[in-house]
Amino acid sequence: MNELVWAARIGRDLDKEFEASDSLEAAQKVRGALANHSFDGRVWAEAVQALQMVGLPVEKLSLDSRDQLREAIVRAQIEHLRIYAARMGGDEANASPVDPLFANLQSTAPAPELEASSAPPSSVTIRAASEEYCAQKKDKEWVHKTYLDNRRVLDFFNEVVGGDRLAASLTTSDVKNFRERLTDLPAHAAKRQIVKETGTDGHSKQPKDFQRLSAKTVQKYFALAKSFLIWLENEEIIVKRPGAMVQVAKPSLKEQQDARLAFNADQLRQLFSSPAYTGVKSAARRSAPGSVVIRDGQFWIPLIGLFTGMRLGEIVQLEVSDIGQQGEIPFIHVWQGAAGQKTLKTASSKRQIPIHRELIFCGLLDYVERRRKVDPKGRLFPEVRLGNMGDPSHAFSKQFGRYLDAIGLKSRKLTFHSLRHTFKDALMEAEVPESIAKALMGHSDASVHAIYGSGATLEHLNSAIQKVKYPLKFEFLRQDASVKAAP
Template structure:
């Protein structure tokens, strides 16, 4: 608990602690949600002195971090490219030394280099970077005069990956040169496109050794060369970072199946079919399972049956990415037609069957659970008690029920997104005010009137209290952002655990089920289709929709008043005026 109004000073048992929340813009750079630690004193006077001193120190640190220019993704890439060029130069020195050494064993050197290359590729797949890679990254920063504080946690992850990719690509080129394949010494990794690796000294022949049989170079561009062009072009503003990583992963798998040196115009339907069949065998959550880390695609699909495989939705996404790549190849005249264009995937279940709405029994169980009737403590929300905290965990499921909004749309709301026009209060689901806001489609951006039932539950009182404190802040400030691009990651995991703990979970139901409940309520209320589409954020592709203007906020509010739910919330109406509210 806080102690004597001294900022950031709390007491646990009889010992004083310092706790200071890290602003969101600083969290992105440090990876810390808060600065905290024991002051190791029970003396209030000493604790106050230490807390004030630490507060000042951390405020100065935050100010310095805000004024410190963050190393951009482009600058990081430039540093990694420079590191790669240095590795190439070292490779040239190795070849030169071997040329002058009559005892050099080229076969052994090739085998050892290939072994190291395979090990590094596994490390890249697992993303469990060894200390030597991290040390090389720190050396790169030091050599460039860059302070580590100028690099965000995600920047360090990209830097480690870049160092590893440089090591891998330099060894791949070294193997190609040792094996007498000079046409494969151009960088195949899009990160190092355009860098020169020419002027390798020629390999000597040992006494009595015959020149190796010439291997004809492939005609036209190889698959890896075209893939590199595609990624480089699309990365120039068209893709978000997560999209780029997804495409690079899928195309890396594609090259593993077909072969990076295969001429792109020789890719056949059989190749794409093999790739599709492999996608269908990849274990679900393979990147999160320790015993699967470091495995190549072929190793993953060779595992004994039994592991749950990727969902058809994910497979469809990955398969669509390779198809997009080959469509681009056709547009660029690298191909005459898309290979495997008529190949299909097993049909996924209809969208209506993917998730069910919550049953009335489930809804009553959720909204009469400890979060709404009293829990043991903030850390034990599923255990019955006397504490009712009207925070994000309290309001978000109710907002989902009364709006049909997606979880990601709800948790990224700002206080300023609650607006009023023509006497109607509404949620303005928009892109403004938050650089990390994300919407599934353009039609997802919409205005949703606040349901009268939500108003009766005291929601506007909650909003009003937040407007007093932080009018431009998040609507649910207690909900931490997820680790990925999706705001909802952290809440989604908590909610999934919570519904199981209160025994409200059932097969094919999830948080998204609230959206199905809302859709059903619109239908049962007799809301006309155009208004239903507008409230749900669905695109109306009918000819009729192309004429006239979109529904007014008053029309939407009238439609919202027709929406009823099969759940008893009467106990929450009485709670809405009690003093247990905490904003």
Template sequence: MEAVDRMPGLGKNKVDAMIRSYFERLLSKTEEIVFLTPQDPSIDPEFEATLAEEDRQRLQAELAKGKFDKITLLEAQELAGTGANTPHNVSADKFRAICNGVLRARIEQRRIYVAMLRGAFDEVKSKDPLFDGVTSTGMPPLPGDEPEPKQLTLENVIDKFCAMKEVQDWTSKTADENRRILGWFREQIGPTKNINDINIEDVREFRDTLFKLPKHFTKTVAFEGMGLAEIAAAKPAGEKLGASTLQKYFGCVRWFLSWCGDEYDIDTSKMLKLKIGHKINSFDAREPFSHDQLKRLFKSPQFTGHNSPSHRATPGSLLIKDGKFWIPLIGLYTGMRLGEIVQLLVTDVREEKDVLHFDVNKGEGDAKKTLKTKSSVRRIPIHPDLIRMGFMDHVALQRQKNPKGRVFSEIKTGKNGDHSHNMSKYFGRYLKLVGVKTGKTTFHSFRHNFADALRNAEAEDSRIKALIGHAEKSTTGIYGVGVLLKVLAKDVERINYDLDFSHLFINAKDI
């Protein structure tokens, strides 16, 4: 199941948890059958045990051959949430990992079933390490003996919400962030409070607490171990949380409350009317680099000559054209998000009708990518300056190393599963070292520079949106419809930043 590790949104840990839960249900059903068997004189326990053992051996042989019978496939499809033979939203490797887990669960269930039928209860503990520690939830109660339903405490409901979203939608990074935010909400409201008793005053109090929190409070040592209300009560000095951060935090809570309303038929309409104040457009949350900033950045040692691979802000004779060199230049000339650039494959650098371009796509199978929105899927012509700098030579070299590999394979994914994490940290540090960093300029600022450059080149708004990856309400905004690649190429070619990159251009004789 190693392949699952590389899959965003449904990694190995989530698949294992899914299979363990499935095995737990099998155990409960097994206990029920074994309990009822002696009460039915028409059933011979030893005969049942013999049949089950034969079935276990058959399944074991299939596992050894890597084959899956129809029942295993159907069970795996149900777990994957689809009825298709190979789910369209689940890669082949991922689906095979689920099938493998289902088959292991069925084999172990048969073994335990045989042991129970024969009274060998010293053999009922799982021997498959995947199911270590998994126990039955118990037999279903007899009519009239049903236990009290599990209380809808805020803690229980948050756990259920997060568990469902982690399997269906969230990447590891998103799951960690949202669990943290909802943990703050749970702490302030009270983990044992019934969700039916949560009212608008509770939610308003949480929102107002957020308003009082200082910027970077999660990274401040002085606030370690303190709750949100405690931090707010201390009235810390300094800048408070920004509007976009407030929107993210409170938006997560509102999303959870909306889900509670649908899931448990609770009226949350009044709570959902509470807002931060005004909607923040993420595209407007950052500023473009000024012309002076761009000039200083691209005249700095990373782009003119540096001391060593680990000291790129120090002048020297080296000029290493790897991801750290190319990615900022691509950001400037394409407006692509950092995550989109670092996930590029060599197969995403294409040529159609003499137009070299980047194909930003979702990928598939092991090469499946994480994109921000549906409109992120697009094609962006490669600016002639990038070609003059030798970018296509870099792509050719990477293609020789791995025909299906990434353009910037040396840029590793962060431990949180975020493809852009490491490069983002590096670029932020580099901006500081060369004196370009400000509070509102990040790698994302290149998107603003690119959009402004297109406007200055008199590109139509619909074409700017097509290149940036913003949704267009008209039908011409659909990817591949309405805007020809050659038209977009002309817009990109007209971009002019009034920067001198001649020191990076490769002479024709050197290509």
């Protein structure tokens, strides 16, 4: 555990929030193995190594003793990951063992050696290593979008540093060069072929005044590349990680102030009293006032976002079968799907969200039943085109932005994601506990209870979500005979 502490202290270049979240998710997986008493060969290998360090013969252990040793190793792994996450979050109060097996245990091991060892360099190329890295993480630790993000960034990394070189030849200068090239990329580069945005001389082909990647996005992409370098070192493909202390500029105060905002009360009234909710000319003219309300995706998706805080990508991928009921509580199941066909942002995004009574009053469950009769295995909003490149929300996000412009809510600070911020603010206003709010929104929880507890029940989540209120009335949206229902 001493090595873990030192890693947290010297890792100033790491994305602390990402590291903490990643460690907590890994701890949850290990807890599952402990609960099922399902230990892989690596656990026994660590047990054997521990026995050899203290000079105890493996062959003299009984089967029960071997099983107990495996369990102790797994419990140590959970503590390892939890303490690492606590340190990354600056939570020193939770940076000591809480498992009774390790209570009051203090490490007497020396600090880890930080100098490079004399191990011979690996003959693996950077490109081959990045392929192995992505293959190892795909589907096991990464959701599809995370996989695509990493592939794009590492493809660019290979282009910048020369992917056919040996990984062992990477230097701090390579890392710095990659950082500089990142800062020269155009905005929205993730949705393009990144390497085509630069010329053969290594510099951008764009005019000097073009919009570059935001500092926040550069920080994200750089962190992905750094994670790859950390993996290279952990796998002993390289002896020492180059550029360990190289950092990128943090977002400026102006960028932070320009971040997406929640909808205020007046903006909510303007949105939900616009033609999409009071009546449109036709399906092709949604922003023009008319006499018919079309209850399809364009009607329901913003309402669902407002009353659940779901990400847009989670909503547009919903299938009819994702709407379920437990006892008296109807809920939305956010998950990858039976065949893993849906994209989730993180492992913690998987959750069940009780349906707010206002959505029920407005007729959401009636809409679901109509869709179930038409296609019980189909998508809830089949008319909504899914985006590509691992971003299913792309098409609707653009459409929603154009609609906001058309109804007079044009602002680069207001997007569909602003509804998620609005829901989060409503949870705070209702004094919903942070752990429950995180469970509803699909955020990882860094607390000790989140690691060792069983999580909030659907009843607890339902009690919390029903407290969400907004300073406007939705009675006029309740279904009546004049409404044209979507098929």
